Amino acid sequence: MFFDHAFWTLSLALAFEYMWGDPKSHWHPVATFGNFTEQIEKLLWKNSRFSGFFAWFLTFFGSLSVFITLWYHLAYGHPWVSIIFQALLLWFSLGWKSLIEHTQNIASASNIEEAKTKVGMIVGRNTEHMNQQDIHKASIESLAENTSDAIIAPLFWFILLGGWGAWVYRMINTLDAMWGYKNEKYTHFGWFAAKIDDIANFFPARITALLMLLQQPRLLNKIPSIYHQAKQHLSPNAGFPETAMAFLLDIRLGGDVMRDTGTEHRAYMGNNAQNITTAHIQQAINVSNRSVYMMLSLLYIGILYANNISMPW
Secondary structure, three states: OOOOHHHHHHHHHHHHHHHHOOOOOOOOHHHHHHHHHHHHHHHHOOOOHHHHHHHHHHHHHHHHHHHHHHHHHHOOOOHHHHHHHHHHHHHHHOOHHHHHHHHHHHHOOOOHHHHHHHHOOOOOOOOOOOOHHHHHHHHHHHHHHHHHHHHHHHHHHHHHHHHHHHHHHHHHHHHHHHHOOOOOOOOOOOHHHHHHHHHHOHHHHHHHHHHHHOOOHHHHHHHHHHHHHHOOOOOOOOHHHHHHHHHHHOOOEEOOEEEOOEEEOOOEEOOOOOOOOHHHHHHHHHHHHHHHHHHHHHHHHHHHHHOOOOOOO
16 A cells, blocks of 8 residues: 555645635634634734734744644554644645635626625725726735645645644744734734745745746746846735736736725736736636646655656656
């Protein structure tokens, strides 16, 4: 029987993701971690970087210690239980199915008010005055960024550090999602959370962009232009998958967006300022899925070769 920790962990996690996706439950570990994060913030918030670092340290390592304790008592010394445990950690870290479903729901909204409500579930923007173009653009930008954050990045850290790597990444990313804002409340308090997330996403964001561009090899000669535009993004990482997506779909993303705190001025990504339609959203979903399939293919090939399994070709 072919027994390999990485192979079975990855396969089980993908099976869980396919069957159940992101369960809508307050008991989901990410939701529980988010609730714990809120309580720590209430106790420790001060408008300082040190306070933010201390809160991050306590939240991160406090939560990690709970999972390590569970693993030790439930799975230590039991290979198959350990595989299932780490498969659960990887599954909890993935957001593939829910990301695609949320994006499809925006495209299939029956009216603009419904579309505003649905896009407000995945972007941190003021949706009140959005028009159809704003909604379509926001959904594609979010899909591109979260293809990296919610899927490629957990898989990247899984292949390096196993299920634990994926879960550590998910905690880092969740802390950034909750504290990593550049506003009056979080600019200092969330500084450390944002910086650690920038480091954790450095390689996954660029890998995601490359996986997208490989779907149209003719675009590889435009990498210098894509790189230049991506670097203009306010995020050191999000600009790469978003710019790659814009070039693939031959549209223009970016530009000013409305936040609750006011207008955020952003550079454009892509060169064709055509109308963005629901067809573009569906094309973006296909690009996202193909990027994930390519990443998974690379992971499985690497796992098989690492275990000296002869490939049929």
